[in-house]
Amino acid sequence: MIAKKYRLTEKETKKVLHKWKPFFSYWIVLNIMKNTLDYNRFSIVIGGKSVNTNVDRNFFRRKFYDKCNWNIDNNWQSYDLVFVVKKQTKLEKKEETSIITFEKDLNFLLDKYKI
Helix, strand or coil: CCCHHHECCHHHHHHHHHHCCEEECCCEEEEEEECCCCCCEEEEECCCCCECCHHHHHHHHHHHHHHHHHHHCCCCCCEEEEEEECCCCCECCCCHHHHHHHHHHHHHHHHHCCC
16 A cells, blocks of 8 residues: 555546546556646555456455556656546456456556556
8 A cells, every 4th residue: 555645536537537638558548637746646446347346346455556566766757647447447356367457458558648
């Protein structure tokens, strides 16, 4: 988990989703908004149609926050980032291909936009 100051609240997440242009990968959509703080803040939205159980949802949320924890120190500009897993994506904790593809898409979006 990451510290609370690096996470977006529900209200802030909705603000980023409604006001800014998204960037796409195969399974994940990234919404970015510049903030006035000295650090990045992160949020992930995983819908109920993408996972079968809450256990799977929390597993992928923890994977996401582990990746973000690494990216907290590697920033030179401050952004609010919201990652949304697409509805047609099926994530399962027991399938290794699902985990690998999820991590690849996260890396792609983070590397492409130098965050």
